[in-house]
Amino acid sequence: MRIRKVAIVGAGTMGCSIAENIGEKGFTVFLVDRTDELVEDAKCRVELSLNKRLEKWGITEAEKRVTLSRIRFTSKLDDVTTCDLVIEAVQEDPDVKKKILSDLDKLCHPQTILASNTSTLSITELAAATLRPERVIGLHFLSPVTRVEVVEIVRGLKSSEETFEAVKRFVKSLDKVGVEIHDSPGFVTTRLITPLLNQAMNALMEGVASASDIDTAIRLGFGLPRGPLEMADRMGLDTVLTSMEGLFRDLGDFSYRPCPLLRKLVRAGHLGVKTGQGFFKYDEEGNLIKEEENLVYQGAKG
Amino acid sequence: MEDESVMAKGLVERIGSDDAILTHTPTGRSSVKQVSSILDHTTAIGQVLEMLVHPEHGVIRDISEIRAVGHRVLHGGPTFTQSVLINSEVKDAIRDCIPLGPLHNPANLMGILAAESNIPGVPQVAVFDTAFHQTMPKHAFLYPLPYVLYERHKVRRYGFHGTSHRYIARRAAEALNRPSKGLRLISCHLGNGASVAAIKDGKCIDTSMGLTPLEGLMMGTRSGDIDPAVVFYVMKHENLTIDEMDSLLNKHSGLLGVSGISGDMREIEAAVKSGDERAKVAFDIYEYRIRKYIGAYAVALDGVDAIVFTAGIGENSPFLRQRVCEGLGFLGVTIDPEKNNSRGKEVNITGEDSKVKVLVIPTNEELVIARDTLEIVSAANSGN
Numbered sequence: 001m002r003i004r005k006v007a008i009v010g011a012g013t014m015g016c017s018i019a020e021n022i023g024e025k026g027f028t029v030f031l032v033d034r035t036d037e038l039v040e041d042a043k044c045r046v047e048l049s050l051n052k053r054l055e056k057w058g059i060t061e062a063e064k065r066v067t068l069s070r071i072r073f074t075s076k077l078d079d080v081t082t083c084d085l086v087i088e089a090v091q092e093d094p095d096v097k098k099k100i101l102s103d104l105d106k107l108c109h110p111q112t113i114l115a116s117n118t119s120t121l122s123i124t125e126l127a128a129a130t131l132r133p134e135r136v137i138g139l140h141f142l143s144p145v146t147r148v149e150v151v152e153i154v155r156g157l158k159s160s161e162e163t164f165e166a167v168k169r170f171v172k173s174l175d176k177v178g179v180e181i182h183d184s185p186g187f188v189t190t191r192l193i194t195p196l197l198n199q200a201m202n203a204l205m206e207g208v209a210s211a212s213d214i215d216t217a218i219r220l221g222f223g224l225p226r227g228p229l230e231m232a233d234r235m236g237l238d239t240v241l242t243s244m245e246g247l248f249r250d251l252g253d254f255s256y257r258p259c260p261l262l263r264k265l266v267r268a269g270h271l272g273v274k275t276g277q278g279f280f281k282y283d284e285e286g287n288l289i290k291e292e293e294n295l296v297y298q299g300a301k302g
Numbered sequence: 303m304e305d306e307s308v309m310a311k312g313l314v315e316r317i318g319s320d321d322a323i324l325t326h327t328p329t330g331r332s333s334v335k336q337v338s339s340i341l342d343h344t345t346a347i348g349q350v351l352e353m354l355v356h357p358e359h360g361v362i363r364d365i366s367e368i369r370a371v372g373h374r375v376l377h378g379g380p381t382f383t384q385s386v387l388i389n390s391e392v393k394d395a396i397r398d399c400i401p402l403g404p405l406h407n408p409a410n411l412m413g414i415l416a417a418e419s420n421i422p423g424v425p426q427v428a429v430f431d432t433a434f435h436q437t438m439p440k441h442a443f444l445y446p447l448p449y450v451l452y453e454r455h456k457v458r459r460y461g462f463h464g465t466s467h468r469y470i471a472r473r474a475a476e477a478l479n480r481p482s483k484g485l486r487l488i489s490c491h492l493g494n495g496a497s498v499a500a501i502k503d504g505k506c507i508d509t510s511m512g513l514t515p516l517e518g519l520m521m522g523t524r525s526g527d528i529d530p531a532v533v534f535y536v537m538k539h540e541n542l543t544i545d546e547m548d549s550l551l552n553k554h555s556g557l558l559g560v561s562g563i564s565g566d567m568r569e570i571e572a573a574v575k576s577g578d579e580r581a582k583v584a585f586d587i588y589e590y591r592i593r594k595y596i597g598a599y600a601v602a603l604d605g606v607d608a609i610v611f612t613a614g615i616g617e618n619s620p621f622l623r624q625r626v627c628e629g630l631g632f633l634g635v636t637i638d639p640e641k642n643n644s645r646g647k648e649v650n651i652t653g654e655d656s657k658v659k660v661l662v663i664p665t666n667e668e669l670v671i672a673r674d675t676l677e678i679v680s681a682a683n684s685g686n
Binding site for chain 2: 028
């Protein structure tokens, strides 16, 4: 089957970003959330993101308008029933995800492929909440979606070959590279990056180096665009904590035991870029405020 | 085809969507616009064929009247020096050129396959936008880079608008009533994309576009020639990705980038006339760079007999032609201001005392494709 009509359920940061990317590549895409206000917010968020890219010459005014015209913002789940592919991007909570997949299973055309954008949960387990586990698959986009070239395509235990192939072709048509993953906690990306983030936090807590020196060392030392602490700030420290706890539970490996400093920041409501403060401080546009480390939480140094 | 008249023109837009648009204009009759779901090129060509035999809007009675199909193909790489009859090796070679023309070659190939599946057995011809420039000598097409990049990745100048420059070369010789042999021409194709070609004895010896259509003249939204180090400098200081930088150079530069108004020369001219400073500097750069290329190519050709203006801006902007020619005094160029005051028509605008002929010739790429197709198919048939 050929995927042409796509829907995203859950218009948070990831949902909006995925919709923007899919719309940009020429597909009609429905972006659904529960209320009209949330949908309105989503529209503003997509527009803001497109404006930022326009300012950086990444797209043109015409391309921005075309992309926006391809995204149908709606609060009615019924609109997605005839889509070829529905990607859920609701919060990273197994119960919430299972509920939405089960609802979609009942609503959608039997041929519709249901995908989850989870970064840590078991696709096999999520698929079990539907009556079509062969048509359920993981499709893990990484943030920022328009810039990151890779997508993890996660086979659940029962995902069919046909489903995998259709989704693989779809990912290719987005000009992205799909990597094939066999369902396992954290897949490859989350599983491998999480211990790095955790160790960076531990190093900071132990006073090994300042936050900006830790980030500079890793960024320049290994050719990454951002250091691990800024990376965590951008992902959202609450999200990082949740996925770390999940991986610690599932894998039982101590490298996933959340750093106490991470817990402390989350409890204080310092969740990273989205609250303007995490390990570093950020302006309203999400740019790092140079040299402004969040010194209150500098561990030994603070 | 005997009298080279156009029976119908048309285009299909938004292939792959549920609201694709097919426009069909039979000559001398009103245009037909049809919006429908056209999901692939095969369906698109199928609908075009239906339109051609349509009882009301059609121009032929039966599909079997179509004897051959000519295709425009963007990039023929170093393989194709002229138009060819399409067979499986040619298709493979067009596929091999996809890395050189990633946006156009895949679509061109789909067009060929779509025509094949709709009217199997009808011969098809590929006309390459790069082919005319394949006569350039090595010192003109090679970049001063490590030689291995040429060997490994075919990095070199190819040039584009070849079909247009070739039409101009032939038509200019006819218009001047001179044989191609010995004729030294500078052809200025100034459209949304723009390139200059130096043509001697009917053959291209140099052209301004390079590996891609980004090099050379300033264009509507493309930068044309810049210091390559600008790329790294800007990427570093603006924190841009390769794709963003590509978009900056191809879509946000040129007339649009400098003026901040538009990439459309008509709007720039209007703004210049109303005194807009940025539009004026944009126009000045545009015009100056054309003159620099004409000067360089006059040297490459060891003199010039005729300068030709063609394509959207070249055919329709007396103001630009006048400004360019005014600055070519050292070559002995003058133009007749009255004759120059013409748009979209073939006209000889050479001044009375000019040492160089100056012509405006509307380009006709479709005619070149049709002529090549007829010639190649006839030759193939007589060979059998």
